[in-house]
Amino acid sequence: MPSEIVHTIGCTIYLVFALLFLWMGRVPRTNAGPGWWAGAMLFALASRLAYFLLLSRTDLALAVFVYASLVAVEKALLAIGLVEFLGLQVRHRWLWAALAAAELWVLLAWLSDVHPVARSLGLALFNAGFLSFIAWTAYQRRNDVPNHLMLLTAVVSAALVLHWMSAFVIFQAVPGWRVTGFLLGTLLVLVQYMSLLAAVLMDFQRRLVQAEANALDMAFQDPLTGLNNQRYMNTLFEKALVLANRPHQSAAVIFIDLDNFKPINDLAGHHVGDEVLRTVAGRLKKNTRSTDICARIGGDEFVVICTQLDRAEQAGDIASKLLTELIQPITVEERHFALGASIGISLYPAHGDTLAKLLEYADSAMYQIKRSGKNGYQIHPGAGAAGAAAAAA
Template identity: 60%
Template sequence: MSYETVHTIGTTVYFVFFLLFLWAMRVPRTNPGAGWWAVAMLFALSARLVLILFLQQESRFTLSVYSALNVVEKVCLVIGMVRFFNVRVPLRWFWWALAAIEIWILLVWAGGAPALIRSAGVALFNAAILSCVAWLAWRERARLNRSLMCATALLSALLVLHWLSAFLIIEAEPSWSRHGFMLGTVLVLAQYFSLLAAVMLSFQKRLLEAESRALDLAFQDPLTGLSNQRYMTALFEKALLLANRPHQLAAIIYIDIDNFKPINDRAGHRVGDEVLKLLAGRLRKSTRSTDICARVGGDEFVAICTQLDDAGHAHEIAAKILREMTTPISVGGKDYLVGASIGVSLYPMHGDSLARLLDYADQAMYQVKSSGKNGYRVHEAAETAPA
């Protein structure tokens, strides 16, 4: 395989990866590592173009320019790793090292020193930088995808060995140069492919996180972390499936907090919000993990409790919620006392739709309020209007 063919393959591969990383970095809020890897590919591409265009004209000068561009690619590669994983590493040391090796390349060319001296310096520099890349990939392997980062670390380590050995082999057997370039191109291709896959995985992770946040915003009360009314309605059919087992009931428990408005008026909304958060936590504590707890108004909550053995079980849960809600709440070193008016309706005794059951629980709650607050009441079948 001729030099022209080897370098044409390398140039084509680097150009394709440059375009892919360039596209990735233009996606809004892309990890900054992609931008550095696009720059790295640009320098790798430029280095190969120099070999294609000027290899036959002035070999010493051409290889010096190639080396000068190639070491920049390695520095951009490692900086991309640092930025991709947001590792606290002083970047100035990489820039100082780059300046030193560029001066070395210039002095070797200007002084007419043997090419082996230049090659040895470049090889040691690239091996050191690639060792940093391998170490970073191995160290951060658990943060993205363990297998992918292990592959990146392994490929980088193989490139370290390649750089440390290739220039010695070429010095002993110049005809191996084409094979050395081809082997290096394959390893670099695999290395950057793993980095591109890492960028794609970061996209996927960001999309999944955004989807999760969107679902939280759509179905979760932002203050208390409980479900909101929309999510409660969506889950009700599933709750009915659980409650529809033989001889089991579901309870709709409507809770209105008593004496909450004076806390907001006197202590401020910040304290009021903290009180609501603590009350939400107590509601979770009073119910099971399979029950649905939702905030449906400023100081109103609903619990849907399934798989109850009998109506007495609903009484026990309502009484437990009442005890939790009437226990003093401490915020900022000060105790606040609220109460709760609780209404309960039962499925299927009182209805089979959430709207009707909520209405009956709401009516029972208001009966508690009208009779002095701070208690609970179960809707009675005799009070149910005909459908």
Template identity: 60%
Template sequence: MGDGDAVRAGVAAGLVALLDGGKGGIGVISTYTALNVLEKLCLVIGLARFFEVPVRMRWLVVAALGVEAWIFAGWAIGMPSLLRGAGVAAFNAGFLAWAGWIAWHRRDALDPRLLSLTALTSVLLALHWASAFLIIDRQPGWFTHGFMLGTLLVLAQYFSLLAAVLLSFQKRLLEAESRALDMAFQDPLTGLSNQRYMCALFENALILATRPHQQVAVIFIDIDNFKPINDRAGHRVGDEVLKATAARLRRATRSTDICARVGGDEFVAICTQLEQEEHVHEIARKLPHALTEVLEVDGKPYQLGVSIGVSLYPQHGTTLAELLECADRAMYRIKGSGKNGYHIHAAGEPRA
């Protein structure tokens, strides 16, 4: 054998020893196995914390360190590969099975299909680790095929888990955006539309009103006797009274109508798709009865009154500002004549 052949043989022997993890140094396989153990530890800890599964983290770390010591001892004393593989396989298979159990039992917390895939691939990986070292011991050529199979399963496991988490974050962002829009367009106390949103919805109401024989009624409602209740019983009771009044207003109007709170004790209802003026009278007559029933807060009764003014589109105006002004004038006509009733605006009426 020439010098070149001797060098090549020596290099090949060194590479074999390095890959096998012989006493000359920690091999690539041993290093990979040690990192793989840490990866399984991080996977289970991450899943447990994300899904709030109660586990003793200290014992998980102790188990992982024990397997790392097993790998180091196997390299140091030249332990047979079958015995070294058994310790690592038991740890990885157990932790992967645990990861699959967490993903399966928490699948409804995220996307059920994706987490079911995570659980399935975790179980398949557990079976792969439990059997691969035995197969490789009998058929060393299986090492490459087993490595590729394990890599594909790991990719499927992590991609399905990552996709489920990202979809969850997307859902949370959309829900947060929806809540922000609600806060921007709803009165925070009563849940009715605020004045800004009422103006936007009025434009849609006008589109419906352009149909033949369709009218829109703007009903301005002022709660009588609210200030004495708020002053004597306190703001908490006053808030409960306003919330109860808003709920009654919703029930007394139709689903197609727009209900808004525009001031401390002032509300507006915009009633759409009215074919006859008599329908306006029916709604306006119903509102005082619905809103003035005795309210109970903390077991104490409170009696309210209402002054209601009504204006009609297009008879009394073509913009919401004009219609609100006319309805406000009509409401003051009721206040000036004893309160607790309604009045429909008539052209030329002065403010009372």
């Protein structure tokens, strides 16, 4: 294959990768890795262009000098980009120092007219050193990125180490192999940067999935207590009805309004009140089943939807258990706070077949407890109900 085609292929690949990494580096909250790799690709592109243009003027020594200088920068930027992408605690100054040493060697070798083999050996050692660091680092962090992408980076980087350490010897022995060597190196570099590009895309995918999960949490989760919110409760209610429609089973909506909570907010402060609410939420989750739905629908109001009840009386048993837990003192900042709860209960299908209607009846039963002294529970005595029950703490 003619050298012009090989260098054209290499320049095109490097330009495309530089543009892709530049674009990725501009995506918000992306770390600095892609930016460094874009710089590495631009230096790789410049090295190929300089080598091809200078070589066409039959100035081999100058072409090799410029190419070697630019390629050393590319390898250093590649290593720094990997450090940034993986978030490693590696000081850049050591990599800059190695680059400075490589550039000094290239300059001295060119000015002193060192034998081509010695000059190439020095450059190969520096580049192989950078690539060995990349290969070892990628291998050590091979589990940080899915689909074995870091392992692929490590393997290809190790192959490039062998390529750099052997190519200059082959060039001296078989000058005609130079074009093949450049083509092989281009292919290895292509795979190396493809693995890094895929790693960045995987990071984008991870962030997108995490952002979607966070958005769903914000949409369906109460941020203070971690319980479901009313929107999520509405969504899950249809599934709860499916369970309740099994033969001889029902569901219950338990509406809970805390007693004596407002004075805590007024006297101890909202930060204490928030901690009290979190404790209440923890007690509700601890004392309900995984098939039940716990939600905070506002202020100091909570709803528990109990599914798969074999008999209506079970709703009263659950309410009694929750009431016993809620009246236990809550300690915040070495201060003890005594709460109570007014609890109203409605039953499906006895009192209704929609969540709105069941909440209305449960709320009505809860207010009956409020008016009769608080700190108890009552089942809504609507038509078809099993009856009314109340319990004082």
